[in-house]
Structure formats: C-alpha cells, structure tokens
Amino acid sequence: MTMLTLNKDTMAVVKEQDVVPLRNRVKEYATKIGMGLVNQTKLITAASELVRNMLKYAKGGKVFIEVVSKGRENGIRLVFEDKGPGISDVALAMKDGYSTGKSLGLGLPGARRLVSEFDIQSTPGKGTTVTVIKWKNG
Amino acid sequence: MEKIPILRMGPFLLVTIQVDLYDRLAENLESDLVQMVSKTGAQGVLIDISAVSIIDSFMGRIIGNIASMSKIMDAETVVVGMQPAVAITLIELGLPLKGVHCALNVERGMELLRSRIALTDGTPDDDADTE
Numbered sequence: 073m074t075m076l077t078l079n080k081d082t083m084a085v086v087k088e089q090d091v092v093p094l095r096n097r098v099k100e101y102a103t104k105i106g107m108g109l110v111n112q113t114k115l116i117t118a119a120s121e122l123v124r125n126m127l128k129y130a131k132g133g134k135v136f137i138e139v140v141s142k143g144r145e146n147g148i149r150l151v152f153e154d155k156g157p158g159i160s161d162v163a164l165a166m167k168d169g170y171s172t173g174k175s176l177g178l179g180l181p182g183a184r185r186l187v188s189e190f191d192i193q194s195t196p197g198k199g200t201t202v203t204v205i206k207w208k209n210g
Numbered sequence: 211m212e213k214i215p216i217l218r219m220g221p222f223l224l225v226t227i228q229v230d231l232y233d234r235l236a237e238n239l240e241s242d243l244v245q246m247v248s249k250t251g252a253q254g255v256l257i258d259i260s261a262v263s264i265i266d267s268f269m270g271r272i273i274g275n276i277a278s279m280s281k282i283m284d285a286e287t288v289v290v291g292m293q294p295a296v297a298i299t300l301i302e303l304g305l306p307l308k309g310v311h312c313a314l315n316v317e318r319g320m321e322l323l324r325s326r327i328a329l330t331d332g333t334p335d336d337d338a339d340t341e
Contacts, residue, residue, distance in 0.1 A: 092230045095264060113263065113295035117303060120266040124233075168304060178267040182303040 077149075079139040085123055086132035094123055094135060098150065101137055105146045107208045115148060115206040118183040122152045122202050125179050130156020130199065140205065147188065147207040158196040166192070214239045216246050222323060223247065223285075226258040236272045243276055247283045254323035255280050258316055260291030270305040277310045286326045287311065290319035 081101070083094055098119050102112045119135075126133045133154030140149045159165045166184065171177035183202075184190040188210035194200040212235055217224040223246055225239070243255060255276070259265070265273070277287040288311045300307065311326070313319035 088232050088234060091232055095230065110295045110298055113293075113299045114302065116264050117266050117299045120264055121303075124266065124268060176267050176271055176305070178304050182267060182305070185302050185304070186299065 075140050075142045077138050077140055078146075081137045083135045083137070084132070085126060085135055088127065090132075091120065091123055091127075095120060097137060098148065101139060101148050102206075105139055105148065105208055107148070107206070111206060111208070111210070114186040115150075115204075118186040118204060118206075119150055121179040121183040122150075122204070126152055126154045126156070126200075128173060130154035133199075145207050145209065147205050147210065149203065149205045152202045153199070154201075155199040158198055158200055159192075159194040160196050162192055162194055214242075216242060218246075218250055218252070221252060221327070222254040222256055222320070223250065223252045224256050224258070226261070228261045230264065231262070231269055233268060236269055240272050240276055240279070244279045244283060247280055247285045252285050253327045255285055255287045256316065256319050256323060257287065257289045258291050258319075259289060259296075260293065260315075262296065263293065265296050265300055265305075267303060267305055270300060270303075270307060274307060274310055286323055286330075288313050288319040288322050290314065290316050 081097065083097060085091065085094060095116050098116050099112060102115055123135065133152060136151040138149045140147050164170055166180050168181045169177040183204065187204040188207045189205040191203045192200065212229065214225060214227060214235065223243065225243065246252065247255065257276070273289060280287045290313045292312060311322060313322050
C-alpha cells in the first residue's frame with residue numbers, strides 16, 4: 073500500500089531551546105489529525121529523545137514533520153537528519169542501557185518502543201537519519 | 211533567565227513546575243533545590259508535575275537525581291500529580307523512576323512526606339507522654 077504525504081514542515085534544531093518549539097509543533101500536527109493524548113505523549117517523548125541525541129552527538133540537524141496516510145490510517149512521520157559523526161555500531165546503539173555519553177542509554181531503544189515504525193540509517197563520518205511514524209491509532 | 215521557584219512551607223520545600231522544561235532549566239532546578247535543602251534544613255521536598263506534559267529520559271534522570279541527592283542531604287522527595295499519559299509513556303520508555311516516591315496529588319504527597327519524616331525521626335508524638 074502506498075503512503076501519501078499530506079502536509080509537511082521542516083525545523084532546524086541547533087540549540088537546546090529549539091526543543092520546546094519542536095515539541096509544540098509535533099503536538100500541533102498530532103492534534104490536527106485527532107491523535108489521542110496517550111499516543112501524542114508517546115510521539116512527543118520519542119521526538120524529544122531523538123532530538124536530544126541530535127544535539128548532543130551531532131550539534132543539531134533538521135527535523136521533518138509530515139502528516140502521512142496509508143489506506144484509512146493517518147499518522148505523523150518525523151525524520152531526524154544530522155551530519156554528525158554517525159554511529160559505527162547501530163545494533164549496539166539500539167540496545168537498552170548502552171551509551172557512549174553519560175546518559176541512561178534509553179534514548180534510541182526507548183524511542184523505538186514509543187512509536188509504530190522506526191528506521192535508522194547511519195554512515196560513520198557522514199551522519200545519521202532516524203525516521204519514525206506514529207499511526208493515529210497505533 | 212527563566213527560573214523555577216522553590217517555595218518554603220514549614221519543614222518542606224514546594225516546587226511546582228508550570229513550564230515545559232528544557233535541559234538547562236532542569237539542571238538549574240536540580241542544583242537550586244539541593245542548595246535550598248542545605249540552606250533551610252528542609253526535611254521534605256514536594257515536586258508537583260501536574261502541568262508537565264512530557265517527561266523524557268533526561269528529565270526522568272533529573273527527577274531521580276533530585277530524590278537521591280535530597281536523600282543524602284537528609285530530606286525525602288515526593289513527586290505528585292503525574293498525568294496518566296506521562297506515566298504510560300515513562301514505563302514504555304523503560305524509566306520506572308525507581309527510588310522516587312510518588313503520590314496522586316499535593317494533599318496525598320504532603321501526607322506521605324509527613325509520615326515518612328515521622329518514621330525517620332524515631333520519636334513519634336504518640337509515645338511522648340506515656341510514661
């Protein structure tokens with residue numbers, strides 16, 4: 073089944089204070105498609121984790137926010153794109169409790185648990201792109 | 211610079227988080243609170259998060275830190291008013307906030323703080339004049 077993009081927005085995130093407006097924008101989009109509060113909270117929390125990674129390891133990047141639809145289902149797709157150092161071992165980075173920084177190591181695996189679809193592409197030296205989708209009822 | 215106010219109420223410190231936290235703000239709250247505990251000799255810290263719609267792993271860690279730091283400064287911490295959607299999200303994220311006392315609302319939080327302080331005091335009022 074093909075996926076359609078209905079509405080699109082881009083935000084640059086380069087400093088800590090950019091996180092709050094990003095969360096608000098994601099919330100606006102999720103509210104617009106009628107996503108329930110629990111799913112909204114999960115999506116925004118996942119976005120918060122991913123954008124924090126982007127700031128911490130890649131000094132920022134771009135976030136694409138889209139309303140997508142597949143069949144009768146609507147959802148929000150978020151793409152986090154950075155040109156940072158990349159992740160050399162993606163499988164390891166997706167493990168609970170693994171962190172090269174001082175954090176709890178919940179960011180990537182936690183974000184994956186909170187969304188419906190999760191994809192990560194990373195090339196060391198080039199950057200990382202994380203794509204997540206949360207379906208309205210998913 | 212934004213700042214989260216810390217109110218003193220008898221032996222307790224009261225913090226109501228009314229804004230969306232970003233990292234610096236949360237870190238400042240952590241150090242301000244620990245300093246306030248030391249300065250005032252407070253025995254309990256009550257943090258009201260009923261207006262907080264998002265708690266991610268960083269925020270969760272700060273809350274855990276505040277509780278542990280207060281503990282070794284001889285003060286108890288109670289977190290009150292968590293929104294149901296936030297609770298669901300925290301558990302799925304994998305952050306059960308172990309070691310942090312929680313209560314449904316401010317009233318119950320105060321009760322919990324009082325009972326915990328009475329417990330650690332070792333001199334319950336009831337036994338004071340039985341002899």
